[in-house]
Amino acid sequence: MTTDTTSTAGPPATARVVDRAQYGLAAFLVVVGGCVLLDARGLHRGFADQPVQPYAVPYVVGTVVVILGLALAFATWRGDVPQAEEGEDVDLTQSSDWLTVAKLVGVFVLNLLVVNRLGWAISGALLFAGAAWALGSRTWIKDLAIGAALSLITWYGFYVGLGLPIPPGVLDGVL
Amino acid sequence: MDSLGLLADGLASAATPQNLLYAVLGVLLGTLVGVLPGIGPAMTLALLFPITYAVPVDSALIMFAGIYYGGMYGGSTTSILLNTPGESSSVVTAIEGNKMAKAGRASQALATAAIGSFVAGTIGTLLLVLLAPTVSEWVVELGAPSYVAILLLALLAVSAALGASKLRGFISLFLGLTIGLVGTSTGQARLTFDQPLLADGIDVVIVAVAIFAIGEALWVAAHLRRAPLEITPVGQPWMSRSDWGRSWKPWLRGTAYGFPFGAMPAGGAEVPTFLSYLTEKRLSKHPEEFGKGAIEGVAGPEAANNASAAGTLVPLLAIGIPTTATAAIILDAMRSYGIQPGPQLFDNNGALVWTLLASLFIANTLLLVLNLPLAPVWAKLLRIPRPYLYAGILFFAALGSYSISFEPFDLLLLIVLGLLGLAMRRFGLPVLPLIVGVILGPDLEGKLTEALALSGGDVSTLWSEPVAVVCYVVLAGILAVLAVNAVRRRRSATSTDQEVAA
Incomplete structure (x- = not known):
């Protein structure tokens, strides 16, 4: 050397x-x-x-x-640098935004903490709306509505359509 | 033609109204998810996997075949209409496809991609039908020692053959092997950290969804493109007479490149699509159009891409070895129904396999019939707001993993492995070796145990079969080439260092 x-x-x-x-x-x-x-x-x-x-x-x-x-x-x-992965929505010319990643991980962890207590129908809606917020969406009510629709549809879809009984959580008896 | 008779039986059982419905559903869902930017065929399969849990096994496989081909088709639509690099297998399609779209010929690009995919998929599936039973008859003769050698060769090839950095390939492979160690399969708890929920090991679905979906979503979140992407509007796909004339030969040549590469361990779709592109550029009567949107440059690589996908099913079904990330997920899906791909497959689950093969033809045809008219609808999906797209990916990834056993612990595994997936993208670690390592690592240990148990612990049994010896020779050859290259690179690096110092 x-x-x-x-x-x-x-x-x-x-x-x-x-x-x-x-x-x-x-x-x-x-x-x-x-x-x-x-x-x-x-x-x-x-x-x-x-x-x-x-x-x-x-x-x-x-x-x-x-x-x-x-x-x-x-x-x-020795100076070996990785070749970071590219993608359709990936812009490597800007610096990495780790704050957004931290927010997303936080929202995800919140979901796994409350999913059994609140049930997927609620926690899933929060997961979607929270993740959309972390990614820059600022239309709270719309995001929550979409999230609630998604989680209710998937809950009923899995329960009725696929026969997979997802625990209902606090909404037991309501759904 | 014994195979064709069996295929006809398979076709009959795949063509019941109920199964056709599942095929249509699979194709539509596969395309829908595959078209979404940032979602490739492997992630499509991983995300849609839970849907197949509740349906009977033959319907599930039929649906899966539809999702598989649909996801592939959706990926090429994205790469033609979006002006960005997407997944590696459609990068080449995007070169000319995007230029065509910009020049107002998006419809023709989509049409030649769709019809080329159909032609290549049909020929490729036919070759698969003819080859897979033959290969499996040959493989069934092999003992455990040969299997150990084949598995070692497959693991090495997957790690070393792809990607720029061999070191990173091996890091990814051994991380996968480490994850594969978790559990009590050997009678004692390994790496379970006294956590009973880890006793059965980590579900491959969770690993796949975490690495593909969560890792990708987090990676994109860290680098989300702020400026909106250019999306080329598209009408009904169609081709003129001259487009047909310029397309059919590239389709066939692309198929000829794609299938053998797909069938090889670690062959993948990157090399054949690239070779096809170069060939078409050389043979074209309109070489001046290349780089400005030549239809041959879409037709050839797109056919190669799909033929290679059919090719990867040969080692998957006949030997039980996945050579692409997508194949790895199909392997896991089949195992979850209690079907073990490999030499015994055609004997043990004959009717099912022929139904699966027949449904590949059906899926391929449905794709053409449904997707040509639906192309403008799919193109609208590209405009989905990115916060919703990636929030949706996280949502469905969480749902899929949670639905395995309704344990929040699985979600914890998902996010931890998802962060690993994020790190892998940041540090340029390829994803495929990890997934293959998780799946084949335990297989390797099992086969090694089997071989040594039969020989009473005598290690020489490992090279007692000719196929095993051949594999070890190839293995040694690859390692030697890698070593020579590494030394040569180091020498040239040192000499430039010296020049710099001088």
């Missing part, structure tokens, strides 16, 4: 681009691999006629995940 090209003294054209967030992914992989290995240590020998022990595959997978994490860290340090 030669001189450290990341030094700010060098001309900008030669500066190595390092995607620092990718170190986070590398660390995540090492942690995941470590968990798999730790978990495998806790497994006992299986039955005598079990030629592949329950811990055999986890040891292999865990080790490789750790190695891949280290390899990614090394590649990142």
Whole structure:
């Protein structure tokens, strides 16, 4: 290897681009691999006629995940940058808007916390309206109405059409 | 022609009024969801999966075939009418298709795509009918050692053959294998963290919906296009005589490219659509039109795309190995009905498989009959406000996962894995190796156990069959090429480093 090209003294054209967030992914992989290995240590020998022990595959997978994490860290340090995925509605020319993502995750988590208590017909409507709000819609009443229509239609559709009894929650007896 | 006789029986059972209704429903739903921007065929299948729970298995498979072909068709409509890069398999279609649409020939582009898809889908399904039973008869002779080798080869091919970064392919694969470890299938709880709800492992549907739907919705949310997209208005699709004359050869050539690539492990649709595009550009009598909206450039790749989809069903049905994300979800769907794709499929579930194959023909035909007149309606779907579109995706993803067992815990898994899907898009990790790893990882462990149990623990059994040896040789070859490339790249990188330093 030669001189450290990341030094700010060098001309900008030669500066190595390092995607620092990718170190986070590398660390995540090492942690995941470590968990798999730790978990495998806790497994006992299986039955005598079990030629592949329950811990055999986890040891292999865990080790490789750790190695891949280290390899990614090394590649990142060498200036390897990911190619982010494109899509019809994706505009990669602007910076990432993680606030919207956080709002969406929040709305989703709220739904999973209340779905059994309130029932899908209510929580689903809130999920739709909340997600639409997070994504920039500002027509509250319309969004809630659409969400309620969707969740009621799907609730009855699953209950009557598919025979899947979704728990009704607080609306038990009303629906 | 034994296969054709069986196919006729399948056609008879698929053509009952009730089953035809399911086929129509499947095609309409598949197209409806597939047309929506940001939703590809794999996500369409994953989202619509729960609908098939409650119907009888043959109707469910028929509906599924309709959703499959409908989703594929819907994707090409989106890429022709929207001026943006969409999913990888229709990128090539979009090059000329979008130029045609801009030049006022959207109707012709949609028509040649639809009819080309029909031609390629029909020929491809016919080849599938002729090939799959033969391949499965051959595969049924193979023992567990060969299976272990084939699975290893499939996992390697899926991770290494696609995408620019092999490292990222392997990271994705091993994340998938890790998820596949969760559960008590070996008699002891692995990675369940004493959580009883994890004892049965993580449902592949949840993984697929999380990675495809939630991951995609969150990724789009982080980068939502603020400026509205240009959408080309479209009337009734039709083609003039000269359009037909310029289209039929590309359709056939596209089919010839698409099917073999689809049938190969990790062949996919990207390479054949691209090859088809290059071929048509070279053979065209109007090369000057390429880049400005040449109909051959839509007809060929679109046919290749659909033929490849039919091709992927050969390894899926005959060996039980999915080579695309869509095939991975079909595999999971079939397993959820207690049907195990693979060599025994044609013996154990003969009637069902022939019904499925016959319904592919029916779906393909319905698609043409229904969708040509409906094209203007589908085009309106492209204007759906984006907050509603992505809120809707989250809504249906949550509903689908919740409906598996009505456990909020499944929703927690969904959002956690969805965040993983978001990270994968941010860091350029391909999605396919992960899904394939989740599905085939436990298979590999099972087959390995089976092989070693039969040999009494003697490891040499693993290379005791000729097919296994061939697979390992190919495997070693791929690894060698990867290693050589890596060293060569590093050397060139170091030399530029030195030049820079000097």
